[in-house]
Amino acid sequence: MFFKNELINKKVKEYLEENMLKNHKNKFGYLVIHKKDFHHICIISNCPEWFDIYLEFNHQLIDPVVIKALSRVEDFEWDENILISSKLALPKVLDQAKTYDISRGHTFVLHDYKQNLAILSIFDDRPLKTNDFFIDREKMYLLLVKTHQKLxxxxxxxEIPTKKNIGLSKRENEILHWASIGKTYQEISKIIGIKECSIKFHMKNITNKLGAINSRHAIKLAxxxxxxxxxxYAF
Structure with a gap:
């Protein structure tokens, strides 16, 4: 399950609420989305009614704020114009968001080492003519970084206790050992006497078993x- 532990998420939500600084009374949404599959999403927020609907209709697949965040590292403000100018058919999304007084806000962006997009959006429910939506950008970005690291x-x-039950076969252990001391697939192939494509096959299995991103990450986890x-050694 993608960040679905209720106890952990409750702790993260409490941390966010305690550290929301000057805008602690504003609604906020902390979203973590896997960039290769938008159906893997975790949302921690103080306006769960809206985000329950958001998840029910998979709005993250067409949310222009999320789409814009994918290609940015800098924070940005948004309002109804970003939704309208996105050229997506969003009347239902707009209407639903307005019901919960969500029509503008400020979003902070973070791309992590696990291929996740993490965003922290602060929503402003005041009239659009109000221009005093002050955000301490530096502190809020730091809050996103610390929150995401905490998560x-x-x-x-x-996850560690679960992963300890994962066993590597004798061959997998052998290949991972040589890879861990810097041997290339070609070198490992010559050392243990199997084809290089077989080395790659075993390494892929090892990576999948450990839930790692790549072979280096698999070695670190092992x-x-x-x-x-x-x-x-038989020399």
Missing amino acids: LSLYEKF YELKLLKQIS
């Missing part, structure tokens, strides 16, 4: 979880 850290601690076993 990742809590989930890594939560060390942390003490999955690597000593191998005997």
